[in-house]
Amino acid sequence: MLALMVGALASCNYAFQAGAGLPPHVETLAVIPFENDTDRFELPQELQEVLLEELPNRFGIRTAGEEFAEAVVRGTVRGYNVETPSFRPGPAGDRTEVIERQVSVTVEVQVIDRVNNVILWENASLSGRGEFLEASELEEDGRRVALSRVAQSIIDGLQSNW
Numbered sequence: 001m002l003a004l005m006v007g008a009l010a011s012c013n014y015a016f017q018a019g020a021g022l023p024p025h026v027e028t029l030a031v032i033p034f035e036n037d038t039d040r041f042e043l044p045q046e047l048q049e050v051l052l053e054e055l056p057n058r059f060g061i062r063t064a065g066e067e068f069a070e071a072v073v074r075g076t077v078r079g080y081n082v083e084t085p086s087f088r089p090g091p092a093g094d095r096t097e098v099i100e101r102q103v104s105v106t107v108e109v110q111v112i113d114r115v116n117n118v119i120l121w122e123n124a125s126l127s128g129r130g131e132f133l134e135a136s137e138l139e140e141d142g143r144r145v146a147l148s149r150v151a152q153s154i155i156d157g158l159q160s161n162w
Contacts, residue, residue, distance in 0.1 A: 030069035075109035
């Protein structure tokens, strides 16, 4: 009975690719510098660096220039915000003590299959948040975490799309 089931499965012409991430023909990827709707000029460059580091590693592909890549990632940085979610009121009349701050980055992103000219995945309001301790870390630390979370959300979106 087991041999019959194994033989039947082996003869199937179906290929299950759930979670594959990118179509099999995509071997190269370009990350086009994102447009920037914020006053933080460094965000598109920092996001591009994170995406160029994380996407090829996760999907086992190479980076390439836009004109040679089978897929491209493009988008716009829509928002950047720093908030204070954690603070402690000072004694009567003293200033409030900030404990932790939170950086939020919002982007619009598309991943395009240039071979088949289709959008593989898109999100008009993808957001990533990163926290940093006021006393011992910098805003850049929180921003780096937020950008890594944006990259992870793109990866997750691509993997769930198949």
